[in-house]
Amino acid sequence: MITRLRAPLETAANTVALAGGCALSAIALLTVGAVISEAFGAPFLGDSEIVELVVGASVASFLPLCQLAGGHVAITLFTDRLPRPIRLACDLVASGLMLVVAIILTWRTGVGGLDAFSRERATMFLQLPLWWGFFASFLPCLLWVLCAAFVMVERACGATPRPSETPA
Numbered sequence: 505m506i507t508r509l510r511a512p513l514e515t516a517a518n519t520v521a522l523a524g525g526c527a528l529s530a531i532a533l534l535t536v537g538a539v540i541s542e543a544f545g546a547p548f549l550g551d552s553e554i555v556e557l558v559v560g561a562s563v564a565s566f567l568p569l570c571q572l573a574g575g576h577v578a579i580t581l582f583t584d585r586l587p588r589p590i591r592l593a594c595d596l597v598a599s600g601l602m603l604v605v606a607i608i609l610t611w612r613t614g615v616g617g618l619d620a621f622s623r624e625r626a627t628m629f630l631q632l633p634l635w636w637g638f639f640a641s642f643l644p645c646l647l648w649v650l651c652a653a654f655v656m657v658e659r660a661c662g663a664t665p666r667p668s669e670t671p672a
Contacts, residue, residue: 505660506654513651517568524565531558550629557632561640564613567606567648571582571655575618576602592662599656610645613638639642 521524531554538551583594617638620627625634 509654511656513568513647516647517572517651520565520647521569524562524644527558527565528562531562533636536571537607548633550627551578553627553630553632557627557637557640560637561644564641564644564648568644568651571602571648571651572582573654579623592659596656596659599652599659603649603652603656606645610649611632612640612641613645617642 534551534554538548542546578598583591586594598620620633620638621635626632626635
Protein backbone atom coordinates (compact mmCIF):
# COMPACT_ATOMS: atom_id res chain seq x y z
CA MET A 505 0.00 0.00 0.00
CA ILE A 506 2.80 2.42 0.84
CA THR A 507 4.22 2.15 -2.67
CA ARG A 508 0.90 3.30 -4.19
CA LEU A 509 1.18 6.61 -2.34
CA ARG A 510 4.53 7.46 -3.91
CA ALA A 511 3.19 8.16 -7.42
CA PRO A 512 0.73 10.93 -6.45
CA LEU A 513 3.32 12.50 -4.16
CA GLU A 514 5.90 12.44 -6.94
CA THR A 515 3.41 14.01 -9.35
CA ALA A 516 2.63 16.79 -6.87
CA ALA A 517 6.31 17.33 -6.06
CA ASN A 518 7.26 17.44 -9.76
CA THR A 519 4.46 19.92 -10.49
CA VAL A 520 5.46 22.20 -7.61
CA ALA A 521 9.15 22.00 -8.59
CA LEU A 522 8.29 22.83 -12.20
CA ALA A 523 6.32 25.88 -11.03
CA GLY A 524 9.29 26.93 -8.90
CA GLY A 525 11.63 26.52 -11.85
CA CYS A 526 9.38 28.65 -14.04
CA ALA A 527 9.26 31.30 -11.33
CA LEU A 528 13.06 31.29 -11.05
CA SER A 529 13.36 31.62 -14.83
CA ALA A 530 11.01 34.60 -14.78
CA ILE A 531 13.05 36.17 -11.98
CA ALA A 532 16.24 35.66 -13.99
CA LEU A 533 14.64 37.50 -16.91
CA LEU A 534 13.45 40.25 -14.59
CA THR A 535 16.95 40.63 -13.20
CA VAL A 536 18.48 40.87 -16.67
CA GLY A 537 15.86 43.45 -17.61
CA ALA A 538 16.57 45.45 -14.45
CA VAL A 539 20.30 45.44 -15.16
CA ILE A 540 19.73 46.55 -18.76
CA SER A 541 17.31 49.30 -17.72
CA GLU A 542 19.82 50.50 -15.11
CA ALA A 543 22.52 50.63 -17.80
CA PHE A 544 20.30 52.99 -19.81
CA GLY A 545 19.67 55.23 -16.82
CA ALA A 546 16.14 53.98 -16.07
CA PRO A 547 16.40 51.99 -12.84
CA PHE A 548 13.60 49.61 -11.94
CA LEU A 549 12.92 50.31 -8.29
CA GLY A 550 11.67 47.32 -6.40
CA ASP A 551 13.22 44.59 -8.52
CA SER A 552 15.04 43.22 -5.49
CA GLU A 553 11.74 43.09 -3.58
CA ILE A 554 10.17 40.90 -6.24
CA VAL A 555 13.28 38.71 -6.31
CA GLU A 556 13.14 38.22 -2.53
CA LEU A 557 9.47 37.21 -2.55
CA VAL A 558 9.76 34.81 -5.48
CA VAL A 559 13.13 33.18 -4.74
CA GLY A 560 12.06 32.14 -1.23
CA ALA A 561 8.97 30.45 -2.60
CA SER A 562 10.97 28.86 -5.41
CA VAL A 563 13.49 27.34 -3.03
CA ALA A 564 10.65 25.91 -0.95
CA SER A 565 9.11 24.43 -4.10
CA PHE A 566 12.12 22.17 -4.68
CA LEU A 567 12.20 20.64 -1.18
CA PRO A 568 9.41 18.04 -1.65
CA LEU A 569 11.00 16.60 -4.79
CA CYS A 570 14.43 16.59 -3.18
CA GLN A 571 12.98 14.71 -0.20
CA LEU A 572 11.33 12.04 -2.35
CA ALA A 573 14.42 11.62 -4.52
CA GLY A 574 16.71 11.27 -1.50
CA GLY A 575 18.60 14.28 -2.75
CA HIS A 576 19.47 15.86 0.57
CA VAL A 577 23.11 15.69 1.58
CA ALA A 578 24.01 12.43 3.27
CA ILE A 579 27.46 11.89 4.72
CA THR A 580 27.94 8.14 4.62
CA LEU A 581 31.69 7.96 5.20
CA PHE A 582 31.24 6.13 8.50
CA THR A 583 27.86 4.47 8.05
CA ASP A 584 28.76 2.67 4.80
CA ARG A 585 30.93 0.28 6.80
CA LEU A 586 28.18 -0.55 9.29
CA PRO A 587 25.96 -3.63 8.96
CA ARG A 588 22.83 -3.11 6.85
CA PRO A 589 20.35 -3.12 9.79
CA ILE A 590 22.28 -0.36 11.53
CA ARG A 591 22.48 1.66 8.31
CA LEU A 592 18.72 1.31 7.90
CA ALA A 593 18.20 2.46 11.49
CA CYS A 594 20.45 5.48 10.85
CA ASP A 595 18.43 6.29 7.72
CA LEU A 596 15.21 6.06 9.70
CA VAL A 597 16.56 8.43 12.36
CA ALA A 598 17.77 10.84 9.66
CA SER A 599 14.35 10.69 7.97
CA GLY A 600 12.70 11.46 11.29
CA LEU A 601 15.00 14.41 11.88
CA MET A 602 14.25 15.73 8.41
CA LEU A 603 10.54 15.46 9.16
CA VAL A 604 11.06 17.50 12.34
CA VAL A 605 12.97 20.16 10.36
CA ALA A 606 10.23 20.27 7.72
CA ILE A 607 7.54 20.65 10.37
CA ILE A 608 9.39 23.44 12.17
CA LEU A 609 10.14 25.38 8.99
CA THR A 610 6.56 25.00 7.76
CA TRP A 611 5.18 26.10 11.12
CA ARG A 612 7.44 29.15 11.29
CA THR A 613 6.68 30.09 7.68
CA GLY A 614 2.97 29.98 8.52
CA VAL A 615 3.46 32.06 11.66
CA GLY A 616 5.56 34.58 9.73
CA GLY A 617 2.91 34.85 7.03
CA LEU A 618 0.12 35.38 9.55
CA ASP A 619 2.20 38.02 11.32
CA ALA A 620 2.95 39.83 8.04
CA PHE A 621 -0.75 39.69 7.14
CA SER A 622 -2.02 40.93 10.50
CA ARG A 623 0.51 43.78 10.61
CA GLU A 624 -0.08 44.62 6.95
CA ARG A 625 3.66 44.53 6.30
CA ALA A 626 4.69 45.43 2.77
CA THR A 627 7.85 45.91 0.71
CA MET A 628 9.46 49.34 0.75
CA PHE A 629 9.18 50.53 -2.85
CA LEU A 630 6.37 48.57 -4.47
CA GLN A 631 4.31 48.14 -1.29
CA LEU A 632 3.71 44.46 -2.12
CA PRO A 633 2.21 42.57 0.82
CA LEU A 634 4.91 40.40 2.40
CA TRP A 635 2.45 37.66 3.29
CA TRP A 636 2.28 36.73 -0.40
CA GLY A 637 5.83 35.40 -0.25
CA PHE A 638 5.14 33.52 2.98
CA PHE A 639 1.97 31.97 1.56
CA ALA A 640 3.75 30.98 -1.66
CA SER A 641 6.41 29.27 0.48
CA PHE A 642 3.98 27.73 2.96
CA LEU A 643 2.14 25.55 0.44
CA PRO A 644 5.27 23.79 -0.89
CA CYS A 645 6.46 23.40 2.70
CA LEU A 646 3.22 21.59 3.55
CA LEU A 647 3.90 19.21 0.67
CA TRP A 648 7.45 18.82 1.97
CA VAL A 649 6.09 17.73 5.36
CA LEU A 650 3.89 15.13 3.64
CA CYS A 651 6.84 13.88 1.58
CA ALA A 652 9.14 13.75 4.61
CA ALA A 653 6.54 11.79 6.59
CA PHE A 654 6.05 9.46 3.64
CA VAL A 655 9.79 8.84 3.25
CA MET A 656 10.12 8.14 6.96
CA VAL A 657 7.28 5.59 6.86
CA GLU A 658 8.68 4.13 3.67
CA ARG A 659 12.09 3.71 5.29
CA ALA A 660 10.50 2.21 8.42
CA CYS A 661 8.79 -0.37 6.20
CA GLY A 662 12.05 -1.03 4.37
CA ALA A 663 10.44 -0.13 1.03
CA THR A 664 13.17 2.22 -0.20
CA PRO A 665 16.88 1.78 -0.66
CA ARG A 666 19.19 4.43 0.69
CA PRO A 667 20.24 7.00 -1.90
CA SER A 668 23.80 5.64 -1.77
CA GLU A 669 22.48 2.14 -2.56
CA THR A 670 20.29 3.18 -5.50
CA PRO A 671 21.66 1.79 -8.77
CA ALA A 672 23.07 4.44 -11.09
